[in-house]
Amino acid sequence: MKDRLGRAGTRARAAAGAVFVFLLLAGAALAGTTGKLAGRVVDRQKKPLAGVNVAIPAYRLGAPTDADGKFVLLNIPPGKCEVRFRLMGYRPFTVRDVEISADNTTRQDAVLEDTTLMMQEIVVEARRPVVELRATSNVANVSREMIRSMPVQEIQDVVNLQAGVVDGHFRGGRSGEVQYQVDGVSVNNPYDNTNSLKLDRSLLEEVQVISGTFDAEYGQAMSGVVNAVLTRGGDRLKANFETYGGGFVYSGGDRRRTDFTLRPSAIQGYQASLSGPTGLPETYFVVSARRGVFDDYVYGYRLFRPTDRNDFERLIFRPTGDTARVPLAWSREWSGVVKLTNRSIRNVEVSYQAIFNHLDAQRAEYKFFLLPEAQKTQRTRSVVHGLEWTHTLGSRTVYKLSVRQNYFDYRDMAYDDIYDPRYDAAGVLKGDDNYQQGPVLQGVDFGRFTQRTDARVFKGSFTSQLSKEHQVKFGAEFQLPKIVFGSPGGYLRYLTENGVEQLKRKVNEPPDFPPVREYRPVQGAAYAQEELEWNDLTVHAGVRAEYFDARSTIPSDLENPADSISGVPHSHPQATTVKLTVAPRLGVSYPVSERAALFFAYGHFYQMPGLGNVFDNADYSILARLQAGDPGQFGVFGNPDIRPEKTVQYQVGYKQAVSDRFGVDVNLFYKDIRDLLGVEFVKTYTQAEYARFTNVDFGKVLGTTLTLNLRQKGLFSGSLDYTWQMAQGNSSDPRETLNRVLNKEDRQPRQVPLDWDQRHTLNLTATMSRPGQFAVTGILRVASGQPYTPTTSVNFGGGLGTNSGIKPAGMTLDLRMERQVRMGGLAGSAFAKVLNVFDTRYFNGAVFPTSGSPYYSRYPSADVVALNDPLRLYQPRRIEVGVSLGTR
Secondary structure (H helix, E strand, O other), rough: HHHHHHHHHHHHHHHHHHHHHHOOOOOOOOOOOOOEEEEEEOHHHHHHHOOOOOEEEOOOEEOOOOOOOOEEEEEEEEEEEEEEEEOOOOEEEHHHEEEOOOOEEEOEEEEEEEEOOOOOOOEEEOOOOOEEEEEOEEEEEEHHHHHHOOOOOOHHHHOOOOOOOEEOOEEEEOOOOOOOOOOOOOOOOOOOOOEOOOOOOHEEEEEEEEEEOOOOOOOOOOOOEEEEOOOOOOOOOOOEEEEEEEEEEEOHHHHEOOOOHHHOOOOOEEEEEEEEEEEOOOEEEEEEEEEEEEOOOOOOOOOOOOOOOOOOOOOOOOOOOOOOOEEEEEEEEEEEEEEEEEOOOOOEEEEEEEEEEEEEEEEEHHHHOOHHOOOOEEEEEEEEEEEEEEEEOOEEEEEEEEEEEEEEEEEEEOOOOOOOHHHHHHHOOOEOOOOOOOOOOEEOOEEEEEEEEEEEEEEEEEEEOOOOOEEEEEEEEEEEEEEEEOOOOOOEEEEOOEEEEEEEEEEEOOOOOOOOOOOOOOOEEEEEEEEEOOOEEEEEEEEEEEEEEOEEEEOOOOOOOOOOOOOOOOOOOOEEOEEEEEEEEEEEEEEEOOOOEEEEEEEEEEEOHHHOOOOOOOOHHHHHHOOOOOOOOOOOOOOOOOOOOEEEEEEEEEEEOOOOOOEEEEEEEEEEEEEEEEEEEEEEOOOOOEEEEEEEEEEEEEEEEEEHHHHHOOOEEEEEEEEEEEEEOOOOOHHHHHHHOOOOOOOOOOOOOOOOOOOEEEEEEEEEEEEOEEEEEEEEEEEEEEEEEEEEOOOOOOOOOOOOOEOOOOOOOEEEEEEEEEEEEEEEEEEEEEEOOOOOOOOOOOOOOOOOOOOOOOOOOOOOHHHOOOHOOOOOOOOEEEEEEOOO
């Protein structure tokens, strides 16, 4: 029987693989990291000019116009470039600062003047459209200049400012539903579907944020895509250096219950970069490095040491600390990038890129404020590196091949070695409620966790502009991740032997004490995308196929999961099945005038849940001890045979350029979310129950966004976006259903507001600047309250409807001010950044469920610990000042 099932599983895998390979033969895929330039060249009588040489000298790209005067140039790196138009008998024409965006068509027309005499070349400055009328979805392309002017430091700061984004949740979706890419290749960690890299703003050429529907070339995401395009080297040697420092400035005491002490060196940053030619033929480089130091504003007193021995029975405390003040949370970061580009082969660009992060940190828990040394520390090491080959076949066809390694290593523990004698000397954490509301007074945190992902990613793309109006893309991607996680070295437990309690190491004793586990799933995707631009009508149509093989097993009979029940069918490990999905995508933009357009988009979007939840606690043999009673006594079991989660999105919108300076974009969106990871309860043949992950959760999101853009004329420019949305579902967290059952609540599905259901969100960015002299940028964020579950008392059973209460609204303001100077061939600036200018205490954080306020509880004696915890409030005002210097 087992052999037949195994052969059946093998045949199923082979069949699914054959279908997937067939789809791959259509082509290979790389998400957009370059843009397209298109336009028309005419004379003064508006007649088309054929044979005009259109060139971008910086990238050695060029093409002639056709009989209709039209041209198309592909594979242009994002950023500003110079475009030249040349034709014998006509005055040369050059357009400077033409802004190219990744995965977007920039239009640049030209009018040439005929002449029989040598005349001076015409040079004009390009102006980016205030509204992209051809876009079929909501895409924010944040340029290098915009990033430099804003009070942001890393890529996530930029993302959180976009319309429809609430604390990393895109348009009401759960966290982990966003695909993060660097130069078009995923840097998500499959363990939890989160970004594995921190990218400093100095590395970014452009950030593309897609918060609505997206084309078929993007996958393993249900809510959005973030694509970071990094800087690249050129013909000129350029250097840049920046340093800043600062700290938190706020009034002490009051609601934060902390003493204020100015620490100007609590926050430090140092960044240096160098780019230019290497000296080898057609070879260029970029090298950048950053050092970051951060000490949080909440400080502890080192009054106790982990090895102190207090007499808790007689309430005798013997602190031996030095009473030094140390930050409860801190981080020390090294990061950087190395990139080499070679164009010595005709029409070929070969590049190698490596990005690294090295982060040591400590998360703050206020219970450690008298014993900071008892906390665990977190260490993160991540490296993303690889090669890319780009071959331009004429002016209208290009293909790319890419191979990357994404490596991520995370450790969370007090000491690296489980046999470290400091564990024995300190012992387990202990505190007493009679001593300052129960902080930790001795011991060390025994928690130990490691997670490592080593993924090989293979991608490719083929893009061809078949005609002036018609472009096709094909693509594929394979990812071979090795995922390792668990408690490294074993587990620390106190056991009694011969009447004496001793600290023991439990090493590799499954199922109770399993070793660090390793899994090697296989992921793949293929897509075909068609783009039609005809008489200003734009159509994007595509289909994407995705493949996943967990390469694991599950029990063949879930009612006898450990094969421990006699008199019923035997259960054995059964191979998981291959998951294959097909997702159609469609987007249409239709012009209703020269300055306005309607657009519509629809698509199916699939992704696998975070594989940490899928594979964690997936050893069902422990259920041999299962008895009737608490269904969560062994936690939630993983399910390697889980299906992909699914979202169907609909979007319709209207865009209008009211003038050359002012544009409006308004849209309505709806998301139908199905097959989310959630908990089911399985009954065995003996009527005992256990909890297991499966595809049972669901939700829906309805919303609208309004975006206003004001281009600079004179001193002022800015943008405003407003989002109204309603996000509902049966649970905000995959484990929520189990928690409800353990609290004796109804387990039946119901639809309630999700934790991040923020009905009203407004972001206002305003800039006052004079190019080359000064710039002042402010970002105002206003948000209505997110939901919470009110309670009438602190006792069991005092809760009201889930998320039936609304937290208070919040507002924050961030500023960046810069004064620029020029010294010969160098450009420098002095700048200051003020975050949380008004020292806001509360911005969508925790509230007391008995009052709905972050400041007071109806039962202060019961909530005294939380009332004294300053970490429940928003970070205070933060001021940084710095200087930068670089070549022009």
